[in-house]
Amino acid sequence: MTLDPGTLVPLAVTLQALTDPDFWVSVGVLAGIYAIVALGLQLNTGFTGIVNFGMAAFMAIGAYAMAILVLKAGFSFWLALPCAVLVSMLFGVLVGLPSLRLRADYFAIATIAMAEVVRLFAQNARGLTGGNLGLFCDLNDPSNCYPNTWNDISESINNFISNFWSDPPTLLPLLIVIWVTVGLATLVLLRLQRMPWSRVLRAIREDEDAAKALGKNTLAFKLQSLAIAAVLGSIAGFFLALDLRTVHPLDFEPLVTFFAFSVLILGGLGSYRGVAVGAVLFWFVLEGTRFIDLPDPPFTETRIAAVRLALTGLLLIGLMAFRPQGLFGKREEMVIGE
Amino acid sequence: MNDAQSNGKPLLEVADVVKRFGGIRAVNGATMNIGGGRITALIGPNGAGKTTLFNVLTGFYKGDRGSVRLRGEEILGDPPYEIARKGMVRTFQITKALAAMPVIDNMMLAAPDQPGERLRNIAFRPGAVKARETEVRKQATELLGLFNLTDLADAYAGTLSGGQRKLLELARALMADPKLLMLDEPMAGINPTLGRRLLDHMQNLRRELGVTILFIEHDMEVVMNHSDRVVVMAEGRVIAEGEPHEVRKDKRVIDAYLGEVAVDTAAGESSVE
Numbered sequence: 234m235t236l237d238p239g240t241l242v243p244l245a246v247t248l249q250a251l252t253d254p255d256f257w258v259s260v261g262v263l264a265g266i267y268a269i270v271a272l273g274l275q276l277n278t279g280f281t282g283i284v285n286f287g288m289a290a291f292m293a294i295g296a297y298a299m300a301i302l303v304l305k306a307g308f309s310f311w312l313a314l315p316c317a318v319l320v321s322m323l324f325g326v327l328v329g330l331p332s333l334r335l336r337a338d339y340f341a342i343a344t345i346a347m348a349e350v351v352r353l354f355a356q357n358a359r360g361l362t363g364g365n366l367g368l369f370c371d372l373n374d375p376s377n378c379y380p381n382t383w384n385d386i387s388e389s390i391n392n393f394i395s396n397f398w399s400d401p402p403t404l405l406p407l408l409i410v411i412w413v414t415v416g417l418a419t420l421v422l423l424r425l426q427r428m429p430w431s432r433v434l435r436a437i438r439e440d441e442d443a444a445k446a447l448g449k450n451t452l453a454f455k456l457q458s459l460a461i462a463a464v465l466g467s468i469a470g471f472f473l474a475l476d477l478r479t480v481h482p483l484d485f486e487p488l489v490t491f492f493a494f495s496v497l498i499l500g501g502l503g504s505y506r507g508v509a510v511g512a513v514l515f516w517f518v519l520e521g522t523r524f525i526d527l528p529d530p531p532f533t534e535t536r537i538a539a540v541r542l543a544l545t546g547l548l549l550i551g552l553m554a555f556r557p558q559g560l561f562g563k564r565e566e567m568v569i570g571e
Numbered sequence: 572m573n574d575a576q577s578n579g580k581p582l583l584e585v586a587d588v589v590k591r592f593g594g595i596r597a598v599n600g601a602t603m604n605i606g607g608g609r610i611t612a613l614i615g616p617n618g619a620g621k622t623t624l625f626n627v628l629t630g631f632y633k634g635d636r637g638s639v640r641l642r643g644e645e646i647l648g649d650p651p652y653e654i655a656r657k658g659m660v661r662t663f664q665i666t667k668a669l670a671a672m673p674v675i676d677n678m679m680l681a682a683p684d685q686p687g688e689r690l691r692n693i694a695f696r697p698g699a700v701k702a703r704e705t706e707v708r709k710q711a712t713e714l715l716g717l718f719n720l721t722d723l724a725d726a727y728a729g730t731l732s733g734g735q736r737k738l739l740e741l742a743r744a745l746m747a748d749p750k751l752l753m754l755d756e757p758m759a760g761i762n763p764t765l766g767r768r769l770l771d772h773m774q775n776l777r778r779e780l781g782v783t784i785l786f787i788e789h790d791m792e793v794v795m796n797h798s799d800r801v802v803v804m805a806e807g808r809v810i811a812e813g814e815p816h817e818v819r820k821d822k823r824v825i826d827a828y829l830g831e832v833a834v835d836t837a838a839g840e841s842s843v844e
Contacts (some may be wrong), residue, residue, distance in 0.1 A: 309598035317693065425690075428700065429704065430687060430688050430693060432676055433680065435669070436669050439670055439671055440667045442663070442667060443667035444654055445651040445652050445655070446632075446663070447652075447655060447744075447746075448652050448681075448683055451652070489703060505666075566727070569671045569727050569730070
């Protein structure tokens with residue numbers, strides 16, 4: 234796996250960046266985006282027992298559908314958002330209908346294949362998606378770009394903020410909107426968790442046959458769980474598209490899903506509250522370690538990028554050794570599952 | 572007793588059910604009738620097809636041929652959850668306690684007609700969701716009391732002993748409002764005291780709630796003393812049906828199942844397995 238250090242955070246990073254609010258705001262933006270993705274994974278994997286390795290596809294479909302609707306179909310940004318959510322949701326149901334009948338491990342394999350198909354399609358359907366050029370503005374009308382509407386809003390938010398804080402970071406409005414979304418999504422999921430609906434999901438996680446024997450149409454519940462994850466994935470996709478200012482196939486590699494799983498495991502399986510904390514911890518470790526000052530040579534920039542990933546991996550391994558339930562998970566539920 | 576019985580029709584009519592696995596006919600034309608309000612034992616040597624038949628009847632396996640009518644309605648080929656909703660509720664040979672869920676949640680899960688299982692109702696009919704939830708919790712608490720599990724209501728089901736899990740599974744099946752309870756070896760692997768309690772519960776359910784029970788059992792003493800009727804299977808077919816004392820004397824049954832064991836032993840202390 235090769236990682237260009239520049240792709241993790243789209244900013245030029247120097248040691249001074251350690252105290253640069255712009256840098257930390259952009260890290261916070263990524264943490265928020267991954268928190269949203271991991272909330273979907275929590276619903277699927279933590280509470281329904283379906284291992285979904287395809288979140289990157291839902292993000293890609295959300296982002297691409299939004300950009301294509303704005304740029305090629307002339308939709309307004311506000312109309313494109315719900316339409317793109319719907320597209321992603323329908324795609325989730327379509328994929329789930331055959332694949333959710335599979336055993337959990339085969340479903341996981343099917344979802345990762347699905348995610349790669351979506352990404353490779355985006356890479357090759359150049360007429361629709363721009364292929365490796367990505368999508369940003371209408372080529373015939375360079376003034377028509379998908380983030381235009383958002384840029385206006387962002388500017389007016391920052392104009393307001395500049396009353397209290399002169400020269401706020403450019404991404405601050407995005408950070409605020411993303412974390413408000415994380416908060417709302419967490420609240421909705423926490424409320425759902427106390428409902429009989431979630432009781433059926435947990436029963437499926439524990440033993441699907443038992444749930445069937447008690448009159449529950451388990452496939453329908455799993456489809457709903459997957460559809461909600463697709464909604465969350467597409468929302469995260471919008472935010473990523475606004476953050477990166479392009480929709481590009483390489484931003485939806487399986488690595489995205491695996492990072493989100495790391496967030497999930499850090500926060501703890503079976504806890505919605507842990508997701509946000511896990512996301513912040515993961516991204517602050519991954520990005521904060523940029524500032525480890527190692528002599529070059531032998532530590533070239535690419536090597537340090539690898540060291541940073543290794544350190545994040547060590548953090549996860551350490552956590553698994555000493556706190557397998559994650560930060561907020563329930564140890565009893567882990568142990569009982571054995 | 573039971574409405575199905577009052578109009579003279581059996582609660583469950585099984586006719587010529589076949590289930591093949593490749594070249595093997597695990598169930599090979601099984602035919603039987605289960606009367607309402609009775610406790611029927613399903614016995615037979617290992618490999619006779621008892622559990623396979625259970626799985627076909629409850630929809631967990633797709634039957635290849637035949638007919639299964641529950642209260643006159645054909646259910647062969649229906650998915651398991653629909654069969655459960657129509658009133659045929661099963662338990663499993665190896666208990667399926669939902670381990671990482673509290674006992675009370677295990678119970679409440681099983682209740683039918685819960686508006687809170689639909690996202691639409693959660694969003695638009697929170698009152699109805701709450702009202703039914705209160706009702707379900709009350710019923711679950713009462714049933715746990717009946718099964719002496721009240722103290723364990725908030726414990727994770729995974730912390731229960733094997734016998735307690737069997738009790739929980741029976742209580743949970745009752746939450747689903749069954750007309751016909753299908754118990755796959757309810758007595759297997761539990762201590763005799765709990766086993767006795769389980770049998771008492773089965774008798775009470777039949778007597779007080781009119782629940783019909785079909786159970787697979789190997790312990791001949793249990794079969795002879797606690798069932799109204801016995802169905803004997805061998806090699807995928809039903810070879811005999813009748814009251815326990817009749818079946819015990821049936822030549823085919825002795826040949827197929829009891830084998831060399833003397834008839835009076837089978838009726839008495841020892842168990843065949």
